[in-house]
Amino acid sequence: MNSTTARIGILTISDRASRGEYKDLGGPAIHQELSRMLISSWEAVERVVSDDQPLIEQTLKELADKEGCCLIVTTGGTGPAKRDVTPEATEAVSEKLMPGFGELMRQVSLKFVPTAILSRQTAGIRGKCLIINLPGKPSAIKDCLEAVFPAVPYCIDLVEGPYLETDETVCKAFRPKQA
Numbered sequence: 773m774n775s776t777t778a779r780i781g782i783l784t785i786s787d788r789a790s791r792g793e794y795k796d797l798g799g800p801a802i803h804q805e806l807s808r809m810l811i812s813s814w815e816a817v818e819r820v821v822s823d824d825q826p827l828i829e830q831t832l833k834e835l836a837d838k839e840g841c842c843l844i845v846t847t848g849g850t851g852p853a854k855r856d857v858t859p860e861a862t863e864a865v866s867e868k869l870m871p872g873f874g875e876l877m878r879q880v881s882l883k884f885v886p887t888a889i890l891s892r893q894t895a896g897i898r899g900k901c902l903i904i905n906l907p908g909k910p911s912a913i914k915d916c917l918e919a920v921f922p923a924v925p926y927c928i929d930l931v932e933g934p935y936l937e938t939d940e941t942v943c944k945a946f947r948p949k950q951a
């Protein structure tokens with residue numbers, strides 16, 4: 773265990789939010805969920821960008837490599853529309869893909885909306901950073917993060933990131949006994 777303050781990237785990917793046509797509700801919703809779940813020290817590194825693949829890739833690299841984020845949570849751009857390219861950008865910058873995250877989030881989201889299958893959300897590892905995609909609907913953020921977060925601290929341990937601790941009454945992180 774170490775006492776480093778974990779840096780967590782919160783990346784909103786939305787043409788309209790990035791142009792100021794509507795207020796970004798996704799980034800603040802992710803911030804709120806992480807604040808509810810995490811009790812160890814962390815700070816947010818927040819960005820809002822348009823649905824532009826080179827820009828998304830550049831921002832993911834900057835958050836992981838320069839800002840030293842151990843986790844990046846994105847919202848938006850996971851659907852089938854022409855400009856939805858967040859999964860492609862995530863895959864392009866990741867050294868390993870973590871398809872279980874998307875599978876679980878879609879399964880859980882199906883309890884709320886039949887269109888959950890339209891999200892191609894995925895996850896991947898870049899260096900010591902886990903990248904997780906969430907859909908753009910701000911209401912999807914709690915549903916999806918709550919579902920996968922029990923596995924996030926151990927995943928970050930395995931890639932040699934900081935030791936994240938959760939409030940067990942909100943989210944019980946699972947670490948195998950020998951870990």
Ligand SMILES: Nc1ncnc2c1ncn2[C@@H]1O[C@H](COP(=O)(O)OP(=O)(O)OP(=O)(O)O)[C@@H](O)[C@H]1O
Nearest residue numbers: 784786787788789795796797798848849908909910
């Ligand atoms: N960051 C956000 N803040 C507030 N509402 C959002 C945000 N992102 C998406 N939404 C809402 O969820 C809906 C579906 O999100 P989606 O990512 O498909 O948007 P979109 O149609 O691709 O447009 P845009 O990229 O301009 O947000 C949007 O139409 C909007 O109402």
Ligand SMILES: Nc1nc2c(c(=O)[nH]1)N[C@H]1C(S)=C(S)[C@@H](COP(=O)(O)O)O[C@H]1N2
Nearest residue numbers: 848849850851881887888891907908909912
């Ligand atoms: N939990 C949850 N998942 C969801 C949704 C939602 O409202 N709640 N919306 C779906 C819809 S309508 C779409 S088109 C896809 C992709 O959304 P995105 O392009 O905004 O990422 O996410 C799906 N997953």
